Amino acid sequence: MALPLAKQFALMVPELFLLGMICAILVIDVFLKNSQRNVTYWLSQFSLLITGILVLTMNPGERITGFDGAFVSDPFSVLLKLFVVGITIAVFVYSRPYMRDRELFRGEYFVLGLAGVLGMMVLISAHSLLTIYLGLELMSLALYAMVAFQRDSGRASEAAMKYFVLGALASGLLLYGMSILYGLTGSLDITRIAINLAHSPHPEVAVGLAVVFIVSGVAFKLGAVPFHMWIPDVYEGAPTSVTLYMGSVTKIAAFAMVIRLLAEALPSAHIHWGGMLELLIVLSLAVGNVIAIAQTSIKRMLAYSTISHVGFVFMGVFAGTDAGYAAATYYVLVYALMSAGAFGMIALLSRKGFEAENIEDFKGLNQRSPWLAFMMLLIMFSMAGIPPTVGFYAKLVVLQAVVQVDQPWLALYAVIMSVIGAFYYLRVVKFMYFDKVEEVVPVRLKLDAGILMSFNGLALLALGMFPSVLMVYCTAAAGGL
Amino acid sequence: MSYLQFVFYFFSALTILSALGMITVKNPVHAVLFLVFAFFNSAALWITLRAEFLGIVLVLVYVGAVMVLFLFVVMMLDINIAKLREGFVRFLPLGVIVALAMVVELGLILGAKYFQLAGHPQNQSMLPNTEALGNVLYTQYVYPFEIAAVVLLVAIIAAIALTLRRRPDSKYTKPEQQIAIERNQRVRIVKMSAEGKSK
Known part of the structure; x- marks a missing residue:
């Protein structure tokens, strides 16, 4: 067996750099005083920035696999990695004041956050069942610890426990499906699995059995109904800065796993997973949008909104065409951007001893800070899918893809559900603009967080005006799968 | 009976005996030691199957690390054997049913065509x-x-x-502060005038 060539290591320079920086930060952080914790913060931001630049410069521009098929670099992985790295930078900026106010501003938060990003990058570039599983576990392990980070909070411990137990269960389901798939095809490599499965002499029902477990596993990780139970509790219980992290970037990585497993490894089993996804979509859209109406906590409301957005992402995958995969990619990237903005806003409006976690806390935001209120308006409009924000276009391309595969009823159903969902997004807008508060507490905002939030909100508007800027890359990514 | 068969039966018999011993002895420490012995014999069985890596790992990981930890835990726990044995008769029917189900399942698997010795590939590599x-x-x-x-x-x-956390309410000593203590922190000299003789 030959050693991997240097050429193959060159493919994963961003990951290697990030791993090196994680180890360096881990050591440097030990020698810092509590007042110097900013050094860790800036080092983490620096490593993310350089990792992003490396992803861009090391981009081979085509599909190349390395390490005997364990690693793949294609336009899809480059696009998703860039978004993961970029949004994580924003997440760290939003969470810095929040963490500092709660005495959670410790080096481990950033080290675990970076390790999670490494896991996501491994997952996005995974091309064998082995690396998919390892990347997923690396990401999840960092997340479990981050949710439990606020050790004196009972709610956070409860959320971490639930997340850990259910996450382990989901990994178990996924592994079970993978082992059956390995038994059927005799390979861990995704391309070879797809080829072997197409000429498989095994009964259809055996393939179906593997697909059931794999779909359940990924639905658990993404939080589609009926595997959604953990999402509201974990989102609410975790510190907002962690919710912000797990609500935005991890969805991108989990989506990459769905594409690698369903679209790349199991295209011949579309008859099996198509129907399963359809069920997940119908349930997710209904439960997500209807139950969100009854929520008073904005974190829970956004958790249910996540569930409904996952339904939309699955719709693009369900279509099973290149246009569908491109639409789903577009949707998940836009969703990560919106979710980072929405949870980031909660983190920014919280201050020492006060959590802005109820929808009521957004009352009269227009009086307190008109600019932030406008940004929140853009985010809410985008989530609801109101033009000219990008949320509208994202929903449109997904619906288009579904109509193209002759499923107009599913598209119609999704539209009706989004109209129901628009109610609770608009309610937040109503609270911000039309409700008055007695005492106006001015919002104190750090300059970096303010600039980034403005960029985040305006990006949603700009992408809505010029959707093709991003769509071109998504189409190329889906075409290169 | 070839030599390999003799070795196989020898270690299998020891494995079964030590497994039986593990669940029947009264002393929990002896039970753990029997389990160690069972692992050891299973490792020998792996080696007869030309899977020496698994055999070595079984000894290194299970016997060397896991069972040692297990032994520590068992030694530190104060286990009341009499209490554990209560209800043996009460749970016996359930236990018998589970055991029978497992026997049937094992029989089905061993009787299935994929598990026959003929279909089992030999390790051909040198x-x-x-x-x-x-x-x-x-x-x-x-x-x-x-x-x-x-x-x-x-x-x-x-x-x-x-x-890793500092609990303000936990009582622990800090040796570095203890040895750095000074005389006047321990002894307080109180000056007072002598008292008169009590009557």
């Missing part, structure tokens, strides 16, 4: 399997192997981040 594993572990599988290492690193960081 390479010892430790060497064969070593050949692919750092070449073909170097990437997953290194990620597994990173997963372990993150697990260590997470465990330490979640458990």
Whole structure:
């Protein structure tokens, strides 16, 4: 067996750099005083920035696999990695004041956050069942610890426990499906699995059995109904800065796993997973949008909104065409951007001893800070899918893809559900603009967080005006799968 | 009976006997030691199957690490055997049913066509399997192997981040402060005038 060539290591320079920086930060952080914790913060931001630049410069521009098929670099992985790295930078900026106010501003938060990003990058570039599983576990392990980070909070411990137990269960389901798939095809490599499965002499029902477990596993990780139970509790219980992290970037990585497993490894089993996804979509859209109406906590409301957005992402995958995969990619990237903005806003409006976690806390935001209120308006409009924000276009391309595969009823159903969902997004807008508060507490905002939030909100508007800027890359990514 | 068969029956018999001993002895420490012996004999069985790597790992990991920890825990716990044995008769029917179900399942599996000895591929390679594993572990599988290492690193960081903490209410001594203590922190000299003789 030959050693991997240097050429193959060159493919994963961003990951290697990030791993090196994680180890360096881990050591440097030990020698810092509590007042110097900013050094860790800036080092983490620096490593993310350089990792992003490396992803861009090391981009081979085509599909190349390395390490005997364990690693793949294609336009899809480059696009998703860039978004993961970029949004994580924003997440760290939003969470810095929040963490500092709660005495959670410790080096481990950033080290675990970076390790999670490494896991996501491994997952996005995974091309064998082995690396998919390892990347997923690396990401999840960092997340479990981050949710439990606020050790004196009972709610956070409860959320971490639930997340850990259910996450382990989901990994178990996924592994079970993978082992059956390995038994059927005799390979861990995704391309070879797809080829072997197409000429498989095994009964259809055996393939179906593997697909059931794999779909359940990924639905658990993404939080589609009926595997959604953990999402509201974990989102609410975790510190907002962690919710912000797990609500935005991890969805991108989990989506990459769905594409690698369903679209790349199991295209011949579309008859099996198509129907399963359809069920997940119908349930997710209904439960997500209807139950969100009854929520008073904005974190829970956004958790249910996540569930409904996952339904939309699955719709693009369900279509099973290149246009569908491109639409789903577009949707998940836009969703990560919106979710980072929405949870980031909660983190920014919280201050020492006060959590802005109820929808009521957004009352009269227009009086307190008109600019932030406008940004929140853009985010809410985008989530609801109101033009000219990008949320509208994202929903449109997904619906288009579904109509193209002759499923107009599913598209119609999704539209009706989004109209129901628009109610609770608009309610937040109503609270911000039309409700008055007695005492106006001015919002104190750090300059970096303010600039980034403005960029985040305006990006949603700009992408809505010029959707093709991003769509071109998504189409190329889906075409290169 | 060939020599290999003799070895197989010898170690199988010892495995079964030590497993029986493990569940019947009264002393929990003896039970753990019987379990260690059972693992040891299973390792020998692996080696007769030309899977020497699994045999060595079984001894190193289970006997060397897991069972030693287990022994520590068992020694530290104060287990009341009499209480554990209560209800043996009450749970016997349930136990018998579970045992029977398992026997039937094992019979079904062993009787199935995929599990017959004829269909079982022999290890044809002349390479010892430790060497064969070593050949692919750092070449073909170097990437997953290194990620597994990173997963372990993150697990260590997470465990330490979640458990290492200073509790203000816990009472522990700080030796560095204890030895740096000065005389006037321990002894207070109170000047007072002498009292008169009591009557």
